[in-house]
Amino acid sequence: MAGAAVSVSDLGKWYVVNEMRHRVTLAERLGRLLRQPLQRHSGAATASTSIDGIWALRGISFEVQAGKVMGVIGLNGSGKSTLLRILARITTPTEGSARLRGRVGALLEVGTGFHPDLSGRENIMLSGTMIGMTPAEVRKREDEIIAFSEVRDFIDTPVKHYSSGMFMRLAFAVAAHLETEIMLVDEVLAVGDEAFQRKCKSKIRETALAGRTVLFTSHDMESIKSICQSCLLLDHGRTVEQGDVEPCVRAYHSICEAQQEPSPA
Numbered sequence: 095m096a097g098a099a100v101s102v103s104d105l106g107k108w109y110v111v112n113e114m115r116h117r118v119t120l121a122e123r124l125g126r127l128l129r130q131p132l133q134r135h136s137g138a139a140t141a142s143t144s145i146d147g148i149w150a151l152r153g154i155s156f157e158v159q160a161g162k163v164m165g166v167i168g169l170n171g172s173g174k175s176t177l178l179r180i181l182a183r184i185t186t187p188t189e190g191s192a193r194l195r196g197r198v199g200a201l202l203e204v205g206t207g208f209h210p211d212l213s214g215r216e217n218i219m220l221s222g223t224m225i226g227m228t229p230a231e232v233r234k235r236e237d238e239i240i241a242f243s244e245v246r247d248f249i250d251t252p253v254k255h256y257s258s259g260m261f262m263r264l265a266f267a268v269a270a271h272l273e274t275e276i277m278l279v280d281e282v283l284a285v286g287d288e289a290f291q292r293k294c295k296s297k298i299r300e301t302a303l304a305g306r307t308v309l310f311t312s313h314d315m316e317s318i319k320s321i322c323q324s325c326l327l328l329d330h331g332r333t334v335e336q337g338d339v340e341p342c343v344r345a346y347h348s349i350c351e352a353q354q355e356p357s358p359a
Contacts, residue, residue: 099307100158105190107151150176151331163308165322172328174311196275210254243267277308
């Protein structure tokens, strides 16, 4: 598959803040409408908007070529997970567009994508059929998935009884071995032990060499530098730096250092 596997243009996501606690009555709405002309003249028109919601992402644009690994980095709350959730079609953007060419396998927060009452084996089948694979195609991959996950002794146990580490192992194995062209991997790799993390990173490299496209978020900059060919740095939902990995990592460290500096009295 040639060309861009992922194309994102002017992507934005608006979240309402305290929606349940801030229900607006009809009288309040009418009052706001009457005040708007005055707010425009006083420069206060945007004040109420900031109370009602927040842009988790705004103006995000990038492309990832097929067979490449792009790192998505930033401090907590920068918008990394929101971006991957939009790409995985878990949530919809408020503005802009995200086009993905091919089947998508997503390993996001622990608990996403698996049915807790189904066994590990049943969830493998469910995950495969949800992306359009036939049961026969899934069964061909089943032994490889189970072996990689290292949870064979529990594969016929409902996953609600799995530890977070077991759950993550199986979820990564499913995302990495099913027939998808695009793989989205969130920070959940931090749940596993060091040996399994190394195994996962090696699998991500192998996945890219096989022509699949990977978007990978992490706070481990050594992993980003060793795995990714390009990078996107987000801060408060905006793009700070994108392109080569090293400049993005340096800018990330600068943001971290600024965050740690004491504010002036």
